[in-house]
Amino acid sequence: MQCSRCGVRVSAGALECPQCQLPLKAHGHPGVSVSMAPGGEILCPTCAYHHDGSCTFPDYPEATRCTLYRDTRARPPQVQPGKALPRWNNRWNFPALLGLLFLGSLLLTLLR
Numbered sequence: 001m002q003c004s005r006c007g008v009r010v011s012a013g014a015l016e017c018p019q020c021q022l023p024l025k026a027h028g029h030p031g032v033s034v035s036m037a038p039g040g041e042i043l044c045p046t047c048a049y050h051h052d053g054s055c056t057f058p059d060y061p062e063a064t065r066c067t068l069y070r071d072t073r074a075r076p077p078q079v080q081p082g083k084a085l086p087r088w089n090n091r092w093n094f095p096a097l098l099g100l101l102f103l104g105s106l107l108l109t110l111l112r
Helices: 048-052 081-111
Strands: none
Touching: none
């Protein structure tokens, strides 16, 4: 991660930039990141909350620093072909097994 003001590399958990003391986390809390626009640009046009109209940030629509910012230009995670099936399998494993058990017992009952 880089400081947006001075460009120094900082760790992802740093609360402020060690060189220019720019706050990198909101209210000094390590879990709340502050997104900052480079070069005085405005963050709102590229934010997901701006596009769906649900932004509640006080500086909207001209925020240059924001704790709510979600970049719409970021790529969604790519689904790998082999990864989609195991996730489906884990989610529907029990209902599929229950359905097979029901169908098997129904077939046994009808074939007697």
